[in-house]
Amino acid sequence: MTRRVHPLFILMTTLTHLRSLVIPIAVILFNDLKNDGFGFYTMIGVAVVSLIILIFGIVSWYFYTFTIDEQSIRVNKGVFRKSERTTQRQRIESIGINQNVLERLLGLATLTVETASDSGKPEVELKGVRLDFAKQLKSTIGTGATQPALEQEVGETYTVSLMDLLFAGALSGRLGLALVGFGAVYQFVNRFIEQYISQVFNELLHLSLLLLLVIGGAVLFLIYVGSILVFILRYGSFRATLNKRRMTIGYGLVNRTEVVFHQDKVQALVIEENWIKRRFKRAHLSLHIISANGEEEKLLLHPFIRVADIDRFLHRFLPRFEQLIPEKRAVDRGFFYIVRWPLLGYASLLTVLNGALIYWLPESIRYLGLILFLFLPLYYILARSGYKNTRYGYQNDLFVLRKELVNRETIYAPRLKIEAFSSQVSRFLEEKDILKFQITLRGSGVFQAGYFTQAEFVEVLGWYQQTFLKPIPPAAGTDPSDGEYVEET
């Protein structure tokens, strides 16, 4: 079926183009007002430009068509420079439905189809389709039928409560996200308050140190609360559904995102437990999926799951993955090489900081900053106990690699999804018989941990280097790994 997207697409493109022209048009109008009211010609000019944009929108809508058949999805677009893009259905890794605020108001959505091509952009992007139509399309593509399935039985579903999201946001320790938001707001506000800032700053210099500290603390607290808010806005009303081995994950209070993928397309499962969450026996689950959503190919699966519930949860939603305790520990002699650079870095940072403090602070509290050096042994102890938990293991078809210094991160990857298994070690440490393991997943997901030994590496390779080929059906009785259909050069 060859179809066009919804006519509201015209409005969408017109609005986006007009938005980029807002400033020049405003300048022209303002200039006119300053002289002697609106000029007749200005009105005509603006009207003509708007009309051209509208016509362009209509024409590009007319030429924007897509075709879905049993094998592939084809998108044609372009007015002057035509483009046609065909995507094989079996290459599809995931399908996403995104709605930004404007689209939500208009009841539209953007449908993206992702494959493993390394361009980084989605293979197919259908802007401005009706939400219900997008959902229909999604199920059409999903089931491989040319006609949309009318009634879909609803599979298993779970949601994440607001309380859990709140805690997850509060304990994620992600100040960076908030700082970014804070920076954006500041940039926006800055132009209005610029002249006051320097004044305020001068005032501040006269205040006492205590008050400064209080203000600093308050600002940090605000940033912290902001980070929780951002987290909740981003992942609010989280909902995941499993239906005939296809999983749908949707989240977002303002910009809504929904991603669909087949269970077999999951590259890896990552369980993150940062040091605060471990105290509460909670963990953060995410998946490696090729999709335009999520951050760095990681898709949130559950932000705040009880560690005791993980097994049951995985059994229900991702039976291929099971939690297992990796048994092989990192070698002790490697610890020094892991920790030496961070320690040196922190030590020099603290030294510089203390130098500055001793120079600037008044006589009485000059050496206060030296307390900060207590951080170094603390870090060492935390890292030391963490390093004992840096482990690897494999069972059946699953490889587990765990890295822990202060935060713990465990990756579960099925053997057939590991695109490359490698080891690496600096030339200077080669003779110490230690090396880091690294697994590479599709879509440039890289995970490494160490140090382990050469013998262990060879052992894991023995497990990894089993056949990746599909057994040929008639030869079902014979051992598929005897290489009889491999060596036909």
Added chain:
Amino acid sequence: MQSNHPTENWQHLPRASVTAERQSVGIQYTIYTLLVGVATFVQIKWLDLSPWWMWIVVAILLMLFLLQFVYIPDIRQRYFKYRVDDEFLVVEFGILVLRHVVTPLVKVQIIDTSSGPLLRRLDLMNMNVHTASGQIELPGLDVTQATILRRKIESFAKLEEQEEESL
């Protein structure tokens, strides 16, 4: 369970690859030297400066040249090796960090070969093996070596991988 017994011996880069790399580095640094010369000339002749800082530039360039011309090609040739192990491509390489990479041949998506005039004169070619997760570079292979390897990898391209479930 299949043991990872090597099905063939390690293949090394030919000695000629060192020559090729040195030639290209040589040309590169000849251009740099000319540039530095022109810059110095301009500064002395027309800007009436006595550019002592050019000595620093020359020193840095000389140091980099020594590294890239004398040591790195040799180290690369000495440590780079690869082999095809059943259905896996195994490559060991690295100047400062030693890497050992194992990739299943069925995962290979594109094989990319290229050779410039310098490489062609010495019967060498560069080869890039792309998978969905990145690429492995095999620089300065012998042409016969490369052809054998390419044919081997190509024979896997038509085979089917386990589990490719469509959405």
